[in-house]
Amino acid sequence: xxxxxxxxxxxxxxxxxxxxxxxxxxxxxxxxxxxxxxxxxxxxxxxxxxxxxxxxxxxxxxxxxxxxxxxxxxxxxxxxxxxxxxxxxxxxxxxxxxxxxxxxxxxxxxxxxxxxxxxxxxxxxxxxxxxxxxxxxxxxxxxxxxxxxxxxxxxxxxxxxxxxxxxxxxxxxxxxxxxxxxxxxxxxxxxxxxxxxxxxxxxxxxxxxxxxxxxxxxxxxxxxxxxxxxxxxxxxxxxxxxxxxxxxxxxxxxxxxxxxxxxxxxxxxxxxxxxxxxxxxxxxxxxxxxxxxxxxxxxxxxxxxxxxxxxxxxxxxxxxxxxxxxxxxxxxxxxxxxxxxxxxxxxxxxxxxxxxxxxxxxxxxxxxxxxxxxxxxxxxxxxxxxxxxxxxxxxxxxxxxxxxxxx
Amino acid sequence: xxxxxxxxxxxxxxxxxxxxxxxxxxxxxxxxxxxxxxxxxxxxxxxxxxxxxxxxxxxxxxxxxxxxxxxxxxxxxxxxxxxxxxxxxxxxxxxxxxxxxxxxxxxxxxxxxxxxxxxxxxxxxxxxxxxxxxxxxxxxxxxxxxxx
Numbered sequence: 001x002x003x004x005x006x007x008x009x010x011x012x013x014x015x016x017x018x019x020x021x022x023x024x025x026x027x028x029x030x031x032x033x034x035x036x037x038x039x040x041x042x043x044x045x046x047x048x049x050x051x052x053x054x055x056x057x058x059x060x061x062x063x064x065x066x067x068x069x070x071x072x073x074x075x076x077x078x079x080x081x082x083x084x085x086x087x088x089x090x091x092x093x094x095x096x097x098x099x100x101x102x103x104x105x106x107x108x109x110x111x112x113x114x115x116x117x118x119x120x121x122x123x124x125x126x127x128x129x130x131x132x133x134x135x136x137x138x139x140x141x142x143x144x145x146x147x148x149x150x151x152x153x154x155x156x157x158x159x160x161x162x163x164x165x166x167x168x169x170x171x172x173x174x175x176x177x178x179x180x181x182x183x184x185x186x187x188x189x190x191x192x193x194x195x196x197x198x199x200x201x202x203x204x205x206x207x208x209x210x211x212x213x214x215x216x217x218x219x220x221x222x223x224x225x226x227x228x229x230x231x232x233x234x235x236x237x238x239x240x241x242x243x244x245x246x247x248x249x250x251x252x253x254x255x256x257x258x259x260x261x262x263x264x265x266x267x268x269x270x271x272x273x274x275x276x277x278x279x280x281x282x283x284x285x286x287x288x289x290x291x292x293x294x295x296x297x298x299x300x301x302x303x304x305x306x307x308x309x310x311x312x313x314x315x316x317x318x319x320x321x322x323x324x325x326x327x328x329x330x331x332x333x334x335x336x337x338x339x340x341x342x343x344x345x346x347x348x349x350x351x352x353x354x355x356x357x358x359x360x361x362x363x364x365x366x367x368x369x370x371x372x373x374x375x376x377x378x379x380x381x382x383x384x385x386x387x388x389x390x391x392x393x394x395x396x397x398x399x400x401x402x403x404x405x406x407x
Numbered sequence: 408x409x410x411x412x413x414x415x416x417x418x419x420x421x422x423x424x425x426x427x428x429x430x431x432x433x434x435x436x437x438x439x440x441x442x443x444x445x446x447x448x449x450x451x452x453x454x455x456x457x458x459x460x461x462x463x464x465x466x467x468x469x470x471x472x473x474x475x476x477x478x479x480x481x482x483x484x485x486x487x488x489x490x491x492x493x494x495x496x497x498x499x500x501x502x503x504x505x506x507x508x509x510x511x512x513x514x515x516x517x518x519x520x521x522x523x524x525x526x527x528x529x530x531x532x533x534x535x536x537x538x539x540x541x542x543x544x545x546x547x548x549x550x551x552x553x554x555x
Contacts, residue, residue, distance in 0.1 A: 011480055014459025017437060018429045019477055040476040041431045044510040051509075063506055066435020066531060110438065113445075129445035136442070147435040147531050357433050 004032055007342075011040050015118065015346035018356040022349070026342060034337035036330055042360035049320040054080055054154060054289060057317065061307075064322060065358040066147045067110065070096075070103045071300035072307070072322070072358075073152045078233060079296035079309040080154055080317075084289050090235070090277040092156035097235040098169075098272045099143060099151050100298075101265045105176065106135045107301035108258045108265075111353045112183065115255065118346040119196045124186075131179045138172050141165060156282025166273045173266045180262045187255055197252035201336040201348040204249055211335060214328045215303020216261065217352050219245045220253035227299035231396075239271050251351040287315050300325050302353045324358030416552050419465045419491070420545060422454030426464040426488075430481050430517065431507075432471025435531035436498035440468060443534035450538055453545065461487040466544075467521075472500040472507045473514040485521045493524040495544065497537060502526040 005026045011019035019040035025033040045064055049057045062073040074096055081088060109132040116124025136146050142165055143149035151157050187193060203213070208221040218225055226243040228236045244260035246253040293310040303325030310319040329352040336348050378386075391397075429437055443450045444457055458464050461484045473481065485494070496517040499505035504515040517523050527540035 011477065012428055012461070012484055018434065019431070019480070040480075041429070041471075041474060042476065042512050043431055043472065043474055043507050044512040045507075048507070048510045060506055063433045063435070063530075066433040067438060069433075069435070126446050129442065130447055133442070133447040146533060147439060148433075355434060357429075357431075 009345065010037075015349070017114070018354070020354070020356045022337075022345070024337070024342065024345065029341050029343075031337050031340055031342060031345070034334045036334055038330070038356060039360050041357040046320050046322065046361060049317060051316065053287065053315045054317065055287075057320065058152060058154065059150065061320075061322075062148055062150065062152075065324070065355050067107050067355060068103065068300040068302060068305070068358070069148045070099050070151070071298050071305045072324075073150075074100065074234070075296045075298040075305050075307040076309065076320070077152045077154055078298070079294040079307050080289060080311070081285070082294040082296065083292040083309065083311045084154075084285055086155050086283060086285055088234075089156055089280045089283060091160075091279045092281050093235040094272050094276050095157045095159075095161060095281065096152065097239070098161070098269060099139070099149060099157075100234065101268050101272070102135055102139050102142070103149075104265050104301045105262060106132055106139065107353070108262050109135070111258060111301075111350075112255070114350055114353075115197075115251075115347065118350045119193075121193065121196075128183070131176065134172050134176055138169055141168060153282055155285040156280070158282070160281050161273075161276065166276070169269065169273055173269055177263070177266050180259060180266070184259050184263075187252075187259060193255075194252060197250065197255060197347070198248070199250055200340070200344050201251045201254075201351050202249050203332060203336055207332070207335065211332045212328055213303075213332045213352075214325050215300070215353075216254055216257045217303065217329050217332065219243065220257045221249045222247045225304075227297045227304050231297055233296075233298060235272065238275070239268055241268050251347060254351050288313060289315075289317070302326060302355060302358075303328060305358075322358075322361055324355065324361075326352065326355045326359040327361070330354065330359060415491075420549055420552070422456065423466050423541075423545065424456050424458045424464045425466045425468050425495075426458055426461050426484070427468045427470070428477075428481060428484055430469050430471045430477045430501070431474035431513070432498065432500060436470035436501070439531045439534055440470065440497060440537060443537045448534040448538060450534075450541065453538075453542060455541060461485075462489065464488060465492065466541075467492065467494045468497060469494060469501050469517045470497045472504045472510075473517060473520050474512050475514070476512075478514060478520050481517070481520055493544065493548075494521055495525045495527065495540065496523045497527045497532050497540075499528050499530045502528050505530060 007024045010016050010021040021037040023035045024031050058073055061076040062069045064072045109128045113125040113128035140146045143151045205221045208218045208223050222245055224243045224245050229243050241264050244257050246256045289311040291311050291313040296307045298305045306323040308321040309317050312318040496502050501517045507513045525540050525544045527536055529536050
């Protein structure tokens with residue numbers, strides 16, 4: 001018997017696009033244990049939000065992550081609007097949905113290319129990134145910037161959509177749908193792709209529910225969990241779409257789910273531009289937000305994004321908390337890596353579509369046992385019950401959901 | 408100038424190899440750097456190639472404000488690069504700290520830690536701006552070589 005060998009991967013590593021560090025304990029070629037170290041991208045955004053006004057925060061929050069920037073800024077805007085009691089104009093909700101889905105298309109195409117790169121299929125990277133430029137052009141046209149769109153404002157959106165832009169979007173969707181059909185065909189016949197991705201990064205439905213995985217990673221294991229359906233925001237309540245799931249439980253399944261979601265996004269965008277209501281695109285929101293707190297959820301391309309905002313009646317929030325989808329998924333990476341080969345590591349990490357700049361928040365626990373405070377550890381079950389109770393007080397019933405996820 | 412030095416200079420002007428390191432960026436500049444390398448913009452027509460290790464590269468491309476965690480890593484990467492070496496700061500955050508200036512975990516741009524040869528501002532710097540910046544850098548390198 002030989003001793004296990006420790007290999008550090010990162011923070012700078014060809015397989016990682018962002019700084020993160022993995023410590024792998026190897027026995028031969030097999031990973032026996034994996035641990036993740038985060039925090040290289042921690043900038044202190046939550047604290048900075050407390051020092052700036054709500055409008056400034058909107059742009060700061062947008063720069064948590066450049067790939068799902070619209071997800072973060074919408075989630076934050078929704079939370080602030082809920083506290084301020086603002087009714088979002090319908091046209092604004094539709095434009096937010098449109099940009100959100102365009103963002104999903106660019107993110108999923110980006111992922112497909114990166115996944116191809118990680119398995120040594122660089123042709124796929126070049127193909128998908130060339131196609132991705134179609135949607136980048138549309139985003140630049142609609143919002144004014146290729147990335148970090150800055151389209152949200154509190155109480156609406158900043159730019160309207162002209163009939164000419166609607167025509168351009170419809171044309172781009174047709175072009176992209178044709179290309180996506182080609183990728184779907186590729187994924188179903190290309191043996192190298194199927195053999196490389198099948199049976200890698202396996203996670204059963206039980207493990208997905210146990211580890212609290214979100215987004216396409218969870219949906220590839222048959223968990224039909226999607227905030228757009230479960231707790232509709234923006235215009236999703238008025239749009240017909242399916243939640244794409246798959247039962248492969250592995251990275252091949254995640255590829256299929258993302259490709260299916262691309263097709264659903266085209267479908268959603270067509271409905272949005274067809275039913276785009278008339279009216280104002282924004283309402284005025286006072287600079288001072290009344291005191292209160294709100295939790296807002298958003299289905300980012302990577303999964304459920306959660307923002308918590310606490311207002312105290314001034315121009316800046318008292319507390320902002322962000323739970324990005326990668327934080328929920330990163331636990332599953334360590335689980336999926338164990339007992340697998342070292343060569344699978346890049347694709348297993350890439351398969352959850354990690355975004356470490358989203359994830360790197362920090363929590364400092366002060367005075368847990370300090371004066372007048374009693375140390376109390378809340379276990380998982382009581383926390384879950386507290387959540388259900390809190391939501392039922394708000395008028396949201398989870399019993400329907402619980403039936404769907406009966407273990 | 409010796410023959411070997413001439414050869415090194417000629418090759419690094421005709422085909423500069425780059426290493427991309429994210430020093431705490433929001434991913435926006437990073438995806439624009441990759442977009443600049445893929446078919447639509449195709450930075451490779453200037454001989455620019457993305458490499459995986461600092462020991463092979465001529466230009467270090469940094470994006471994002473320097474966070475305290477990445478500060479000593481980026482110095483270590485810079486020290487591993489062979490001479491002559493250049494650093495390009497991409498995006499407003501990399502040039503000055505940008506929107507994150509003043510955050511408790513952020514230093515003020517890349518040049519607070521390592522010397523920078525070219526600044527490409529923008530939030531995020533568009534692929535066109537990146538190409539423009541890299542080409543200007545190559546041109547200035549060429550002029551410097553001619554004058555020496």
